[in-house]
Amino acid sequence: MSRDESKLLYAESHEWVDLTEEGGKAVGTIGLSGFALEQLNDLVYMELPELGRELAAGEEFGEVESVKAVSPLYSPVNGKVIAVHDDLPDSLEKLNDDPYDFGWIVKVEISDSNSADKLLDHAAYQKQCAEAG
Amino acid sequence: MTTKLAKTPLDAWHRANGGKMVPFAGYDMPVQYESIVSEHQACRTAAALFDVSHMGRLRFDGDGSDQFLDRILTRGVANLPVGAVRYGLICNEDGGVLDDVLVSHLETPSQRRFHLMVVNASNREKILKWLAPVLEDFPTVTMSDRTELTAMIAVQGPAAIETCKRLFSFDPARLKYYRAVITDQFAKPVIVSRTGYTGEDGLELIVRAEEATRIWENLLLIGRDAGFIAAGLGARDTLRLEAGMPLYGHELNENIDPLSAGLDFACNLKERSFIGQRALTKIAEAGPTTVRIGLRPEGKRPAREGCPVLDSAGQRIGEVTSGGPSPTLGYPISMAYVDTRHANDNEFQIDIRGKLVVAKPVSLPFYKRPKS
Numbered sequence: 001m002s003r004d005e006s007k008l009l010y011a012e013s014h015e016w017v018d019l020t021e022e023g024g025k026a027v028g029t030i031g032l033s034g035f036a037l038e039q040l041n042d043l044v045y046m047e048l049p050e051l052g053r054e055l056a057a058g059e060e061f062g063e064v065e066s067v068k069a070v071s072p073l074y075s076p077v078n079g080k081v082i083a084v085h086d087d088l089p090d091s092l093e094k095l096n097d098d099p100y101d102f103g104w105i106v107k108v109e110i111s112d113s114n115s116a117d118k119l120l121d122h123a124a125y126q127k128q129c130a131e132a133g
Numbered sequence: 134m135t136t137k138l139a140k141t142p143l144d145a146w147h148r149a150n151g152g153k154m155v156p157f158a159g160y161d162m163p164v165q166y167e168s169i170v171s172e173h174q175a176c177r178t179a180a181a182l183f184d185v186s187h188m189g190r191l192r193f194d195g196d197g198s199d200q201f202l203d204r205i206l207t208r209g210v211a212n213l214p215v216g217a218v219r220y221g222l223i224c225n226e227d228g229g230v231l232d233d234v235l236v237s238h239l240e241t242p243s244q245r246r247f248h249l250m251v252v253n254a255s256n257r258e259k260i261l262k263w264l265a266p267v268l269e270d271f272p273t274v275t276m277s278d279r280t281e282l283t284a285m286i287a288v289q290g291p292a293a294i295e296t297c298k299r300l301f302s303f304d305p306a307r308l309k310y311y312r313a314v315i316t317d318q319f320a321k322p323v324i325v326s327r328t329g330y331t332g333e334d335g336l337e338l339i340v341r342a343e344e345a346t347r348i349w350e351n352l353l354l355i356g357r358d359a360g361f362i363a364a365g366l367g368a369r370d371t372l373r374l375e376a377g378m379p380l381y382g383h384e385l386n387e388n389i390d391p392l393s394a395g396l397d398f399a400c401n402l403k404e405r406s407f408i409g410q411r412a413l414t415k416i417a418e419a420g421p422t423t424v425r426i427g428l429r430p431e432g433k434r435p436a437r438e439g440c441p442v443l444d445s446a447g448q449r450i451g452e453v454t455s456g457g458p459s460p461t462l463g464y465p466i467s468m469a470y471v472d473t474r475h476a477n478d479n480e481f482q483i484d485i486r487g488k489l490v491v492a493k494p495v496s497l498p499f500y501k502r503p504k505s
Contacts, residue, residue, distance in 0.1 A: 042170045044458040044465075045434045065435060067169045067458055068367050089433070 003100040005034070009116060010125035011058075011076040016100065019116060026110040028077045032064065034099040035129045040066040043092040048105065053081045055108060057115040062105070078115040079108030141186035142284040142345035150363065157366060158254035160187040165365040172364035173371050173460040176331055177502075179360030180290030182352055183369055185330075189257030190279040190339060191264075193248040201271040202236060202248055204407055205264065207391055207400040213238045215246060218311045218326050221399050222391045223260065224409030228416055229387035230394070231263060232256040233379065237313040237326060249324070249339075251285075253381045267408075284345030288352060289335035289372075291502070292359040294327075297336055299355050300348075301325065305336055318348060330369065332376025332500055374466065375459050377427060377498030383438060383455045384425060384468060393421035393470070395497075423451065423470045427495040428481060433458075434490065435465035436483040442469045443482040443489070450475050453483060459499060466499045467492070 008016040014036035018029040037043070045065040055061050055075035062073040084106050088095065095103045110116070120128065138161040141147075147154065152163030163184065165172060175181045193201065199211045208221035215238050223231045235251045252260050261278065268276060288297060297305050303316050305325060313326030324339040340348050353361055370380070379385050379394055390413060391400050402414050430436045435457045442451040456467030467483070475481075481492045 041165070042168050047434070067371060067460070068164070070437070 005100050006122045008100070009076065009119035009121060011074060011119055012128065013074045015074060015076045017076045017116065017119065018104075019110070026113055027082070028079055028108045028110050028116070029104050030076060030106050030108065031099060031103045032073065032095075032105065033125070033129075034096075036071075037096050037099050037103075040064065040069075040071060042067040043095060046089040046092060046105075048084050048086070048089065049081050051081055051084060054111070055079055055081065057118075073105065075108065076116070076119055077108060077110055078112040079110040081106050082109045083107035139187075141184055142342040143184045143186065143286075143349055146346050146349060147184065147363075152363075152365065155366075158187055160254060162187060163363075163365040165367045166363055169365070169367035169371060170460045172362060172368035175360060175362045176290045176333055176364060176368060176372055177461055178291065179362075180288055180293040180296065180333075180335065180356055181331075181362055181364035181368065182349065182356075183287040183289065183364055183366075184284070184349070185287050185337070185369075186280075186284040186342075186345070187254035188280075188285055189252040189254060189260065190283055190285065191250045191252060191260070192277045192279050193250065194245075194275050194277070195271075195273040197271050197273050198248045199238075201268065201274045202250070203405065204267055204270075206234075206236065206407060207409070207413070209401055209405055210236050210238070210248065213248075215240045216312050216314055218313050218328055220311075222385075222396065223263065224391065224407075224413065225387060226409055226412060228390040228392075228409045228412035230381070230385045230389055230391055231387060232260050233381055233385055233396075233399075234260075235326075235328060237324070239313060239315055239324065241315055241322075249279075255382060279339075282342055283339050284342050286338045286340065286345070286349060286352070287329055287331075287335065288338065288356075288361075289329045289331040289333045290361075291333060292356065292361070293333070293335040296356045296359045296361065297352070300351060308336075310334075318344075318351075323348070330376075330378060331372035332378070332498060333372075333502055370455075371457060371460055374455050374457060374468065375461055375498065375500035377468070377500075379425070379468075380455060384470075389423075389470075390416050390421065392416050393423045393425070395425040420473065422473055424473045424476045425454075425468060425470055425497070426476070427497045427499055428453070428456075428467045428469055428483065428492040429495045430456075430465050430467065430483050430485070430490045430492040432490060433465065434485055436467045436485050436490065436492065440467070440486075441484040442471055442492075443484060444475055444478060445480045445482065447482065447489075450481075461500050466495070468497070 451471030
């Protein structure tokens, strides 16, 4: 199954979230947008959170590092980390090519669905990226 | 605050060719074109072109230029033969480093001799101010700031010398390391020196500003089959870090003396008199209190500037001054200052934003080019 980037929600800080239901629970799968990955370029390191960690929307949960800079990863929603993509830090070279499927970073069980209300849809996010140049 | 950024003579070329422009030392400079890593690798395996026109270029004419420079440099240039280049430092009275510079002794085709000093972009204004009062004691010496009239291009990499043979009216292979000459390219003067800041063999060219783009494009054209590409400041930084070279503002500043920075080779303290000499002589007698070392943190996470360095017992003993991934080696590397008493420790820890990572000392440079 391939994730359709036009159906995802986006934070201004460039994380995407795919909202789904798994076993009656609201789940958010989180990654970093293709635009952000292209800007970062040459990734060298990624720091992931612990399973079970409670995240608030806007809270830093990890970081991704390129040759030149460290960028924090922010959770787009409130929720508890229920899965972490452990293979990702060792396969960062694949991330740029496939940011929406292979590139998922964490899954959270959403504790407050209202926390997604402020996120951007694909069109609004694209507009933000276009303005950023 | 909006200060207008200066542009190098190659600015339009950078913009037209995908250069990602960032402010650096008052200039709008390309940090990369496609990718820092591929630009870095091109320099290690073929050759890369760098626009280093932001570096300051100061020319000294007249009798006594060498004596004047001897007053301000940690290393004498009075005996510097025509055609030679020397690395040295400009220090304040306390021995703190104001800048690290290259001085060349050159002769024009009409046999006029002069000295040329290349200073860091971020220090150019400061050095001009520092030199002005010293110059008053040398009325026959004139200083002229050539930075804006010229451009500076670094061609660095194993293919640089061989390929550049086709560019000039002389063979750059005849130029030894740390030698410079004024030659011409299509009847326009070019200062060519066999110097660089990447750990590779190569040349640095100083050309008239209006000739810069033509020569740059010419270099890319003649080097196309050899794999020449343009590279930005990002690759320049990873290359110099691998080569263990200090960068002003990171390893060097006014609170660090050259002896603590491990630059003893660039300090001649005996039988000379220069600004900072007394302070440096005292430091040399007592021994510096810090030492510059190379570290390899375990794992993949780079330890960057500002990360505290701890001894194996957890005591803070220093700080990382530069760090990042090494594209050539495939693991992260850092330069750091630590307390001299720990100079020979065989294990350190680095605090990377709250997490302690074990780091092993590595002798500098991290990377040394294979002997050709």
